[in-house]
Each structure stands twice: as structure tokens, then as C-alpha cells.
Amino acid sequence: VQLQASGGGLVHPGGSLRLSCTTSERTFRRYVVGWFRQAPGKEREFVAAVKWSGGYTYYADSVKGRFTISKGNTENTVHLQMNSLKPEDTAEYYCVADSRIIVSSYRTSSAYDYWGQGTLVTVSS
Numbered sequence: 001v002q003l004q005a006s007g008g009g010l011v012h013p014g015g016s017l018r019l020s021c022t023t024s025e026r027t028f029r030r031y032v033v034g035w036f037r038q039a040p041g042k043e044r045e046f047v048a049a050v051k052w053s054g055g056y057t058y059y060a061d062s063v064k065g066r067f068t069i070s071k072g073n074t075e076n077t078v079h080l081q082m083n084s085l086k087p088e089d090t091a092e093y094y095c096v097a098d099s100r101i102i103v104s105s106y107r108t109s110s111a112y113d114y115w116g117q118g119t120l121v122t123v124s125s
Helices: none
Strands: 003-006 009-011 017-023 032-038 045-051 056-059 067-071 077-082 091-098 119-123
Touching (some): 017 091, 045 077
Antiparallel strands (some): 003 017, 017 077, 032 045, 045 056
């Protein structure tokens, strides 16, 4: 399974970006799809996840109310809408997926089998 992340860039504080994650599989239907991020000098951290079946979503407290993870119009895409961006959101963002992960592990990076390349988000004035 290959994942392709896109949509990163440079944005001013308070601005918005939408990241996309696309799979080489025909569909994400069997998967939990998530995003992790890693800022320079910091540990990788969970951002958000969506269980495709049922559409259940999960967020880190630091992004709740500002970020929205959603299923795309096609079954092989997931989006992460990021609003009210802050400088501390600056990081490399990674798309992840797994078909066997349990809900208690959604926030654990090592629980995901499939990773895309990162897309850089920079929030700066």
C-alpha cells in the first residue's frame, strides 16, 4: 500500500491549508487513516485519524476545533483541513494507514503499517 501526501506549504498565522492523502489501493474502506506530524527537534505526534467505515474521527487536543479530518469524494482520499494555523503547527505532516489497528492504538505511530512521505507545513509571518 502506497500513500501520497500533498498540500503542504507556507501560510501566515491564522491561515488555512488542506492536506490530502491518497492511496494506491482502490479504496480506504478497510482502513483507519491518520496524520502525524514532527517538528524539528521534537518527537512525532498524533494529529488526527478517521475510521473509514463509520466515519469516526479522533483528534489531538492541540488541534481539536481547528483541524478537520474527512473522507474525500473518492474512496481513496482523505483530507485534513487545517484552519486557524499557529506557528507551533509548523512540522512535517505524515499520512498513515492501517487495516488492523485497534481504537486504543490510533494515537500510536508504531501501530500503523503504512506511511506516506511527509509534506511540510510552515506557519510563519
